[in-house]
Amino acid sequence: MGRTQARHARHLNPPPGLSAHIESFVLYLRSIGRGQKTVSIYREATQWFAAEYLATGGRPPVEDIAPEFTFDAVDDWERVQRKHVQGWCAHLFERGYSDSYVSNQYRALQAFFKWFAEDEEVPNPMLGMKPPKVVDKPVPVLTEDEMSALFATVTGKDFRSRRDMAIMLMLRDTGIRLQELAGLQIDDVSALEREATVTGKGRRTRTVKYSYEAARALDKYLRVRAKQPNAQLSAVWIGLKGAVTPSGIQQIVQRRAAEAGLGTLNPHKFRHYFSHTWLDRGGAEGDLMELNGWNSPMMLRRYGRSAAASRARRGYDRIMGEGQ
Structure with missing residues (x-):
């Protein structure tokens, strides 16, 4: 059984x-084009x-x-040793953080010390260290019944229903990331061509396709969007307070999932559903x-x-001729 992340x-x-x-280090990350989310994660992990x-x-x-391992307080990065990083990872495990979470903290520190060693021309204390082992846990894929229940909550003709329908169909049909969906601009989408140009990690752009169902939903949304107070904004997704942020889209999905009786639903599950x-x-x-931009x-x-x-x-039945 996996650990439950502590809330300290x-x-x-x-x-x-x-x-x-x-x-x-933050300045360096920005200078090489790392995304805002990555910069924030690396900064907070190091802090x-x-x-x-x-x-x-x-x-x-x-x-x-x-604490099982204590030492004199360290106030200079050059004094950091491998045992300090190992002790920190062990401490995080003791606090109940998951292996994947500790691994992310480790990799943030790995990036920091790699930069620090090169920038200051000093030894890297993490050189040759092995990262924490992460037990692979496949993410459950949304079922067709769950999808049907979810989309049954957005059948109305009002602005919010049409917007939320288009948002969830785009997530389902393209598998794009939350940040990518929120970043779409009016000029990035074409309902007629069923294409959208998204800006992904590292500011790389790519073109994704979507279904006629999603294209029709997007077209209906754009028509009602044109009558809204914030219609002049360049962002595709808008609300009463302006452009919808990634957090706003997450709240939309969570609200619709609750209405469908699905409990908590991470929008990233749409990406898994699309890939599967x-x-x-x-x-x-x-x-x-x-x-998917990989x-x-x-x-x-x-x-x-x-x-x-x-x-x-299912592949067995298809290949071996069973179940026909």
Whole structure:
């Protein structure tokens, strides 16, 4: 059974001797075009490690956990050793954080120390370290019944229903990321051509296709959108307060999922659904990589693992001539 992530407040204010280099690291990340979300994750991970572990000598302010490894407080990055990073990862596991979460923290620190070592021309304390092992947990794919229940909540003709219908169909039919969907501009979409130009990670652009059903829903939404107070905005998705943000789209999906009786629904599950459906219907893996904006087949394997067993069983009947 996986660990449940603990909910402790994070201390993100390291002493000046450590914080100055973190801001320089942030500048470096921005200079090489890293996305805002990546920069934020890396910055907070490094701040957290510095403020709550290095600056306290391995004595984070968590009352229910006694530290197993303590040391003199560290106020200079050049004094950081491999054992400090290992101790921090062990501490996070003790606090109940999941293996994938600890792995993400590790990789953020790995990026920081790689930059720091090159920038200051000093040894990298994490060189040769092995990352925390992550137990693969396939994400359950939305069922057709769940999809039907979800879309049954957006059958109205009012502005919100048409907007939410178009949003969820675009998520279902393209598998694009939340940030990519929220970033769509009017000039990026063509209902007639059933295409959208999205800007993904690393500011790379690609063109995705969607179904006639999604195109019709988008067309209906754009017609009612033209009558809204914020119609002059260039963003495709708008609300009463302006352009809909990634957080706003997440709230829309969560609200519709609650109405459908599905409980909590992470919009990223649409991406898994799209990838699973593509592979299940015999779509080429290379085409899926292009549509999803992946440079590495590692992501293909990760997403393809969802419902892989059910695809294999259906493939058996198709190939071996059973179930006909």
